[in-house]
Amino acid sequence: xxxxxxxxxxxxxxxxxxxxxxxxxxxxxxxxxxxxxxxxxxxxxxxxxxxxxxxxxxxxxxxxxxxxxxxxxxxxxxxxxxxxxxxxxxxxxxxxxxxxxxxxxxxxxxxxxxxxxxxxxxxxx
Amino acid sequence: xxxxxxxxxxxxxxxxxxxxxxxxxxxxxxxxxxxxxxxxxxxxxxxxxxxxxxxxxxxxxxxxxxxxxxxxxxxxxxxxxxxxxxxxxxxxxxxxxxxxxxxxxxxxxxxxxxxxxxxxxxxxxxxxxxxxxxxxxxxxxxxxxxxxxxxxxxxxxxxxxxxxxxxxxxxxxxxxxxxxxxxx
Numbered sequence: 017x018x019x020x021x022x023x024x025x026x027x028x029x030x031x032x033x034x035x036x037x038x039x040x041x042x043x044x045x046x047x048x049x050x051x052x053x054x055x056x057x058x059x060x061x062x063x064x065x066x067x068x069x070x071x072x073x074x075x076x077x078x079x080x081x082x083x084x085x086x087x088x089x090x091x092x093x094x095x096x097x098x099x100x101x102x103x104x105x106x107x108x109x110x111x112x113x114x115x116x117x118x119x120x121x122x123x124x125x126x127x128x129x130x131x132x133x134x135x136x137x138x139x140x141x
Numbered sequence: 142x143x144x145x146x147x148x149x150x151x152x153x154x155x156x157x158x159x160x161x162x163x164x165x166x167x168x169x170x171x172x173x174x175x176x177x178x179x180x181x182x183x184x185x186x187x188x189x190x191x192x193x194x195x196x197x198x199x200x201x202x203x204x205x206x207x208x209x210x211x212x213x214x215x216x217x218x219x220x221x222x223x224x225x226x227x228x229x230x231x232x233x234x235x236x237x238x239x240x241x242x243x244x245x246x247x248x249x250x251x252x253x254x255x256x257x258x259x260x261x262x263x264x265x266x267x268x269x270x271x272x273x274x275x276x277x278x279x280x281x282x283x284x285x286x287x288x289x290x291x292x293x294x295x296x297x298x299x300x301x302x303x304x305x306x307x308x309x310x311x312x313x314x315x316x317x318x319x320x321x322x323x324x325x
Contacts, residue, residue, distance in 0.1 A: 017283060017318055018311040023293045026303050050266075052212040055151045056142050064258060067265075071302040083266045085158070086204065 044079045044124060045099040046070075051086035058112065059094035065113035066096070069120050079124055092135065098123060107135040144254025145179065145243070148216040150262060152181055152239055155212065157267045159185025161236065164263075164270055168256060169277040170245065170325065176225070177243040177253065177325075184236040193231050216241055223247035245325065253325060257312040260285065264308055265300050274312075278320035285311060 048054070048063040067081040089095060092109035096116065099105050106129050108119055115133055122130050131137050142148050149166065156164045161183035169178040188196065195201040197217050202210030217227040220241035231237040243250050260274050264287055274285040290299070290308070297304060 018314045020289060020293055023290060023304075023307055026307055027294055027297060030297055030301070030303060050150075050154065050262075052151050052210075052215065055147050056211075056215075060147065060150065060255075060258060060262060063262065063266075067305075071305070076302060083262075085154075 042078075042101055044101070045097075046079060046081045046124070047084050047097045047099070048081070049085070049087060049093055049095040049097075050083040053086055053090035054093045054095065057093040061113045062094045062096065062111045062116050065116050066120065069117060073120075073125075075124070089135070092138065095135075108133045109135050109138055142215055142219070143251060145177075145219065145251055146254035146256040146259040148212075148219060148241075149179060149181065149256065150259040151212045152216050153259075153263055156181060156183035156185050156237065157263075157270050159183060159187070159237065161185035161270060163273065165273040165275070166260065166263075167275045167277070168253070169275075170253070170279070170320070171277075172245060172279055175245045177245050177250070179220075179241045179243070180238065182236065182238045187233040187235050187237055188229075188231040189233055193229050196229065197227075213239075219243070219251060223250040257309065257316060260312055261305075261309050265305055268299055276316060276319055278323065281319045283315040283319050285315075 046066055048059055048066065050059050050063065063081065063083060070076055070079050070081055087095065089109070094111040096108040096111050096119065097105055098108070098119070106123070108115070108130070111133070119130050119133065122128050142151070153164055153166060163184050165180070165182040167178070167180040196210070196213050199211050199214040204210065216239070220227045220243050223244040224247055225242040225244050227242070228240045229237065256276070260272070264272050271287045271291070272285070273287075276283055287299070294304065299305060299308065
């Protein structure tokens with residue numbers, strides 16, 4: 017069984033590092049819709065993928081991945097919203113873990129919105 | 142929903158939304174009695190008897206973003222369609238307990254699914270809520286208690302990469318030791 021002793025060891029290691037970053041206004045927020053509609057259409061793997069990639073690539077001081085409830089566009093779930101400081105919000109719809117990785121690379125790292133996955137590119141009825 | 146664990150994620154979300162400071166999730170798979178019991182218990186704002194009655198109605202929700210509320214009805218249907226049961230006990234100001242019992246061997250029972258990721262997601266994305274997670278498989282069990290983690294960690298956030306990884310390892314290693322990697 018995994019024990020709390022290991023957690024104590026991790027804490028010791030972390031306390032010797034420079035203190036944690038504060039969430040400042042230069043932070044990009046990535047928000048995944050995790051209400052019934054989101055979860056039922058596959059938001060959990062999208063969230064897991066995004067937060068995993070952000071950690072893997074050491075982007076946690078620039079990008080925070082969080083979750084939210086239903087924003088009323090259930091038919092477009094899983095939805096990922098990207099809020100970059102000083103820029104209009106970008107809403108990505110019908111996301112998958114693969115699309116999420118593409119958004120991370122092209123938009124969050126590369127700086128170019130992946131237009132074809134956005135709500136504004138969708139044929140709204 | 143293709144997995145029971147996604148129902149748990151969804152319904153436990155209601156507890157955090159109800160302002161609970163402590164959410165206790167119990168998964169109890171007992172193959173002798175052929176039952177899988179899931180209990181989600183919180184100390185949130187609770188519901189009036191009238192609200193409890195409405196909450197299993199798919200066309201009732203307290204939300205304003207849409208007119209349906211499917212989370213609880215999905216969970217109820219999933220349990221009842223296996224010959225199991227579904228109950229909600231709630232009291233305003235005290236909290237809510239949701240209990241779903243599944244018949245393990247029933248053909249319509251969906252798999253438990255990735256319960257580790259569900260618990261991990263709940264813990265990491267609700268830094269202000271404490272979770273107690275009890276997992277029992279026949280006569281073996283383990284418990285995760287975020288209050289214990291918090292005591293060790295002080296103000297180091299659960300979401301920091303090292304801690305997040307530890308919590309995931311804690312869940313997967315202890316689950317494996319408890320159920321021997323059983324898929325059900």
